[in-house]
Amino acid sequence: MSDVKMYNLINGNFIVTSGNTEIHTILGSCVSVCLWDPLTRVAGMNHFMVPGTPDAINGNPNQGYFSIHVLVNSMLKRGCSILNIEAKIFGGSNSLTPNIQYAIGTRNAAVADMLLVQYGIKILARHTGGHHGRKVIFNTATGKVKMKLLSNV
Template identity: 40%
Template structure:
């Protein structure tokens, strides 16, 4: 592969999103966070968000660190790139319970709440979900090829944080 054929790459940090009409390889690492990948089946344009918490409460900045903001901003970015909502498909990743006990008694269940929000909003937007890998106790590294909509998933243990 020569320099002109090399793939554009973008690492997606938590609380951000990325979409581009050019073919990119977007990667990110998820624990309880969720990433939604959108892909237009006609224009072959793709994008991804990475949100940390489900809902913005109206205080402070409305940033994509919140699922309801990240989903709206990603959809608007895709439409601005010439995508048509009826041609979009979605894939959802993340939402692990990496810090809980796994006994179902976790107080916050952030990962589960993130996944529920992504599903609800995609349903409201009438965007079908074609694939998902959510929940569990393992983190994930995902890589999306925006020109094809293909997403690779690798699971890994997340190191526990010191008290």
């Protein structure tokens, strides 16, 4: 029986691993992208707060454009192929404002969708939007994700 490592992912960070790890994070308007390559068994996950801008490929890891770019490139450096990488997207709630113009969660999720499509990465699942936060647990050995909606307290 192998030991499972636990890792708590906070905003502005990402992890790429081939180890048997459970990555935990809590999301409100933030978004996490979980990537998994079933052939190499390499997995990665990020956690970003704001969408950022398309020219932010050398910037702030709290911004989606930069965070996703770094996550994907880290997977590729570990020997993954874009053709094999699978994605799951979580988060992006809009609990603070009903106004779509300021709905940072919706904008975060849209950036994740758009960039993954541009990279040619298959999006297998998504659970985004709404008005509740989420707890996400990503099992990097299997590529499976457990997600729980959090109620307003």
